[in-house]
Amino acid sequence: MIHRIDIIETSPCMADKSKLKGITVADCDLTPLIPYINAELPKADYKKESESISFKKGIIRFTIMKNNINVTRFDTVTHLRELLEWVMDFLNDIDSRKDKITPDYRTFVHPAPPLIYKELPQTNCGKCGQKSCIAFAGRLSRRKIDVEECSPLFLLENEEHLANIKELFAGGKPL
Numbered sequence: 539m540i541h542r543i544d545i546i547e548t549s550p551c552m553a554d555k556s557k558l559k560g561i562t563v564a565d566c567d568l569t570p571l572i573p574y575i576n577a578e579l580p581k582a583d584y585k586k587e588s589e590s591i592s593f594k595k596g597i598i599r600f601t602i603m604k605n606n607i608n609v610t611r612f613d614t615v616t617h618l619r620e621l622l623e624w625v626m627d628f629l630n631d632i633d634s635r636k637d638k639i640t641p642d643y644r645t646f647v648h649p650a651p652p653l654i655y656k657e658l659p660q661t662n663c664g665k666c667g668q669k670s671c672i673a674f675a676g677r678l679s680r681r682k683i684d685v686e687e688c689s690p691l692f693l694l695e696n697e698e699h700l701a702n703i704k705e706l707f708a709g710g711k712p713l
């Protein structure tokens with residue numbers, strides 16, 4: 539159970555200088571909770587080697603390792619405090635339901651982008667917000683974009699290609 543999270547440091551975000559990133563510390567080790575967070579958040583990125591997990595709430599990214607909770611892309615320190623209140627409630631809720639959650643130790647697999655590209659419509663239509671299908675393939679491989687963002691892939695005529703892409707990710711956390 540977390541009782542408090544202290545802000546250690548804030549600084550400008552590398553990727554977006556108009557936003558901030560922060561290092562914060564909880565009053566307990568969060569490592570035992572990580573597989574349960576992974577089970578609750580299918581899109582969270584769990585890394586076994588570093589025993590860390592990161593997940594997004596909108597554009598905000600939280601990364602948890604040991605006692606640390608790193609937060610990126612917030613606006614102000616007040617905003618960060620609100621986010622920390624939210625994440626503390628969120629993590630304590632998971633902790634209180636641990637006996638009802640099956641811990642998930644699966645990680646993401648990262649298929650080679652050309653293998654994903656082969657199954658995409660290859661029209662470079664930009665509906666996914668990317669400039670090209672190969673850019674989408676690269677981001678999907680790193681799990682930085684959701685497969686649903688490529689709406690043409692969900693047309694009936696592409697059913698088999700979608701199934702092939704899902705197969706590429708088999709063995710890890712599903713798409």
Ligand code: SF4
Pocket residue numbers: 658659660661662663664665666667668669670671674675687688689690691
């Ligand atoms: S929406 Fe799909 S088809 Fe269009 S550019 Fe993105 S990946 Fe390619």
